[in-house]
Amino acid sequence: MAKAKKKSTNKKRSKLNFKFFLKLIAVGLISVPLLLVLFYYSIKGGVFGELPADHILSKIENNVATEIYSADSVLIGRFYLQERTRTDYDNISPNVINALVATEDARFYEHDGVDNRSLLRVIFKTLLLGDRSSGGGSTITQQLAKNLFPRKDHGFLSMPVTKIKEAITARKLETIYNKKQILAMYLNTVPFGENIYGIEMASKRFFNKKAKYLKPQEAAVIVGMLKANYTYNPRLFPEKSLKRRNVVLYQMLKYNYLDEQQYNSLKKKPLEINYTKITHNTGIATYFREYLRSELEDWCEKNTKPDGSTYNLYTDGLKVYTTINSSIQKYAEAATSSHMKELQQIFNNHWNTGNPWNAQKSLLTAAIHSSHRYKQLKRKGLKEKEIIEQLNKTVPMKLFSWNGDQEVKMSPIDSIKHNLTMLQTGTMAMNPDNGDILAWVGGIDYEYFKYDHVNINTKRQAGSTFKPFVFAAALEAGVDPCDFVSGEKTTYTNHSDWSPGNASADEYNKKYTFKGALAHSVNTVSVKVLEEAGIENTIDLAHRAGVISELPEVPSIALGTAPVSLMEMVSAYCTFANGGYAVKPRYITAITDSRGKVIKRVKEEKSKNRVIKEETSMMISSLLQAVVDEGTGARYRSKYKMTNDFAGKTGTTQSNADGWFIGYNPEIVIGTWVGADNPSIHFNSTGLGSGASMALPIVAKLLDKIQDNKKLRPMGYAKFSPLPDRLARYLDCEAEKEDKQFMQWLFGKKDGQDEENTATFGEEEEEEKKNIFNKIGNIFKKKKKD
Incomplete structure (x- = not known):
């Protein structure tokens, strides 16, 4: 009896445990989705930070560089925080669009900002099975949201909060913009390393052409950089860039943007780039651009946009059209370099047996005292003797020379001597x-010598x-x-x-x-x-x-x-x-x-x-x-x-x-x-x-x-x-x-003998003097005004 009773009790307990377990499952099945829904709506409601409002999304603006153009429509320079040039969809090569969609978001034209199939793949393969090869699951629109609105730290909830925020923002973007606009915005915001942003700048930097003219293999190089813009930089790592390019080309084949023949032909091509970098210190008309920058900063501070804010030279994407003729500017710079290189060699040979400051020691002393290094050491409280000792120590440095930049080990004082004897120039047309x-x-090289010899x-x-x-x-x-x-x-x-x-x-x-x-x-x-x-x-x-x-x-x-x-x-x-x-x-x-x-x-x-x-x-x-x-x-x-x-x-x-x-x-x-x-x-x-x-x-x-x-x-x-x-x-x-008459009559001497006369300048003589000055017309008398 006791055993039977005990078995009956155990059965009841088992049933109770099972029922409790079922209840837990039921509660879980109900509460987890509920919690997820609550979590979702808490994010949407701004508990983890405000989401961008629709009116902000409808007026998306990026920091865009100001561009400087010559009179003959040549881009000669930019002013920027992030080097970026905005471009429209119609000015982007279809090859870029195809490479991007094939590589980053194959179902881009089918989803509404979030690709549910990719999302499920990420949840099951990446999160549950730990398979990192399954990809990130973010659509192009979600990546655009990430580029536009930088992620914030929310502790251990950072990843889910960020992903949900980007998904919500992506769906909003898809309701405001069409697919072409989203592609253009994405390609205008994405970073390509080297502080450049956007497809137009990447195209000009790596291929020296506008984005609308990129060939399939060139587009594949640039799109390939999106995975890791440093690792796949074609200038720094050409072999890695080539392999990545061919991966992108294969994706284009896979999704029917290339046929088999095109793919086989393109993947055999060597990696070829035309790297062109125009920065504040390089390119043509560098001294002019620096003069212009100062003028434009003043103009921006004094002029307002329709919304009442002042213009920002470095972020508002202004375009400045100048009177500079790019050809004449290039010819002037070439003429300067050609002549000054020769003249500097003549000057160095002229002083080959000595230095210009040998007879005037204060010249070198003054140059040392005005140098940046001397002033730094002076501010640190070092005495004169200690400063000179420091400046006589050999350190690595880069020097300008007409035979190219020189990486040398030299004391700062020797570098001061080097720069002191450099001839400078200014030319204006x-x-x-x-x-x-x-x-x-304005000078021989703006990177090394900032002083402008044309400036008023x-x-x-x-x-x-x-x-x-x-x-x-x-x-x-x-x-x-x-x-x-x-x-x-x-x-x-x-x-x-x-x-x-x-x-x-x-x-x-x-x-x-x-x-x-x-x-x-x-x-x-x-x-x-x-x-x-x-x-x-x-x-x-x-x-x-x-x-x-x-x-x-x-x-x-x-x-x-x-x-x-x-x-x-x-x-x-x-x-x-x-x-x-x-x-x-x-x-x-x-x-x-x-x-x-x-x-x-x-x-x-x-x-x-x-x-x-x-x-x-x-x-x-x-x-x-x-x-x-x-x-x-x-x-x-x-x-x-x-x-x-x-x-x-x-x-x-x-x-x-x-x-x-x-x-x-x-x-x-x-x-x-x-x-x-x-x-x-x-x-x-x-x-x-x-x-x-x-x-x-x-x-x-x-x-x-x-x-x-x-x-x-x-x-x-x-x-x-x-x-x-x-x-x-x-x-x-x-x-x-x-x-002759003057020499013979006045001095009774042969021509060529040097004598000196005296006179007053701007004052009439008080008495007539019987000399040559009267005979040649009183040239020292002030001319009476009409």
């Missing part, structure tokens, strides 16, 4: 008719390139250009006994007309012509022409001792080239928003501000043609064999610290400056350090390339209008003659 800047080369705030003494303004002012004042002016040396007692000298001793014993004085850049004559023109008149003319820098009222301005910028001088020379009008430099024509709507337009302005008479501009151009044909700029003809109409003026400052040449025809003005950043670093020979030697070659080489370009040839060969007969007769005189 401008359209004289409207002031459009056609080319801007960068000023050096202009030397003899200022003289044409003196002679123009004299012509405007009615001075006869055929009057002979003695080149004798004079000391001006009312200006601290200042005594300008000439480059050649022979010039003191000659008389010059305007033609000879400008052609041979005779300093003593230029100062006397300044006296005839009037200092105030000359300064006023230069300012109205475009020189905005301060010009002191001293006779030495005739020799270009006042510091001015290259931009000012090129602008001012436009007055001679265009018939006498001032022009304002223009470098931007328009700015558009990311959709192409014009938000700023800078109209072409042909100046109505006449600076000099048309006749004066024609005569100055004729006189400056003589400079090129037979004067200090004659190597333009003799060495570079240039035959086109061209006017110009060389300039060389004290101790050959600055070499200038500004040349022009009616359609282009080109100015070049060459020298070291520290004026105390220079050639000790005027033959090597003159403007004709240092600067003119860049202009000649640039013009030669312009003339070789079929489209630009008319500009390169533009001709000056012939002088009217009356002006031709007005200038029809000898350039120079020997001052």
Whole structure:
């Protein structure tokens, strides 16, 4: 009985346990889905963070780089946080679309943002069976959601919360956008490594072409990078990239985007890329782009979008259209590199037996004290001796050289010495008719030398390139250009006994007309012509022409001792080239928003501000043609064999610290400056350090390339209008003659013997003196204004 009773009790217990187990199962079957539903709706309701609202999803904007375009529609640079260019679906090659769908989401056109079959595969194979080869299960739309809205950390619930959020967002996106729009948005947001985002940038970076022109094998390379953009980077890992490309091609075959013949042909092709990188520091017009960046930042801060917020230069995808001509810019950069490489070697050989700072130790000391490393150590509290010890230690570094970047081990002080002796340059080309800047080369290499030698705030003494303004002012004042002016040396007692000298001793014993004085850049004559023109008149003319820098009222301005910028001088020379009008430099024509709507337009302005008479501009151009044909700029003809109409003026400052040449025809003005950043670093020979030697070659080489370009040839060969007969007769005189009468009558000595006279500048003599000064027309008397 007891045993039977016990068995009965056990059976009851078993039934109870079974019933309890069934209840648990039932509760589980009911509660787990309920919990999952609650979990889902808690995520949807914002318990784990707000989901993007529909109005936000309908106005998706990515951070898009501002793009800078040349006047001939060439992309020359970008400003960005993430290097990205947005593009439309129609501008993406079908090969890219096919490769993407075949590889990332084969049922993309069938689902509503979430692929339930892929999701079940992931749950059972990946989560339950641990098979990682089954894939991630995310659709293209879900990946787009992930790219648009970065994931957040939710602890151990991070993965399920994130996946559900992306699924909800993906379904919302599919209700707002069609499949083409989603594909375009995805391809515009996906990262491809190297801080580039979007198919357009990837296409340009790795194949140097627009995304719409990608071939199947190229599309397969780029789409293959989506799995791991570093591992499958074709530049860094070509073998891995090739294997991944062929996997993508196979997927395209599998889903009928390629046939068997196409696949077999394409997979045998070698991996070929055309890697092209344009960054802030590379590409063309780097100095110009940096100048532009500063200007655009100011513009963005002062201008607002329709929603009231200010523009962001680095994220709003602006397009900036400039006046730069990409061909002329490239030619200017090539001419600069070609000449400066040669000139630097000449300079190094010139100082082969010593250093420019040997006679002036303070030069090197000042350079050391202004270096970044010195200042860093100084801020750390090190004493002078300790700093110098640190700076003399050898460290790895990269140096600029004309034979390519050099990875070297060198002390910081040696690197300072290296950079101190590097010659720098600036070149600008401008359209004289409207002031459009056609080319801007601010230095020899922006990556290493950021200082811009074209920038209007960068000023050096202009030397003899200022003289044409003196002679123009004299012509405007009615001075006869055929009057002979003695080149004798004079000391001006009312200006601290200042005594300008000439480059050649022979010039003191000659008389010059305007033609000879400008052609041979005779300093003593230029100062006397300044006296005839009037200092105030000359300064006023230069300012109205475009020189905005301060010009002191001293006779030495005739020799270009006042510091001015290259931009000012090129602008001012436009007055001679265009018939006498001032022009304002223009470098931007328009700015558009990311959709192409014009938000700023800078109209072409042909100046109505006449600076000099048309006749004066024609005569100055004729006189400056003589400079090129037979004067200090004659190597333009003799060495570079240039035959086109061209006017110009060389300039060389004290101790050959600055070499200038500004040349022009009616359609282009080109100015070049060459020298070291520290004026105390220079050639000790005027033959090597003159403007004709240092600067003119860049202009000649640039013009030669312009003339070789079929489209630009008319500009390169533009001709000056012939002088009217009356002006031709007005200038029809000898350039120079020997001052024999003066030498014999005054001194009773042979020609060539150097004597010096004294005079006051800008003041009338109180009493008549029976000497040569009266006989040659009282050239020191101030010209009365009309």
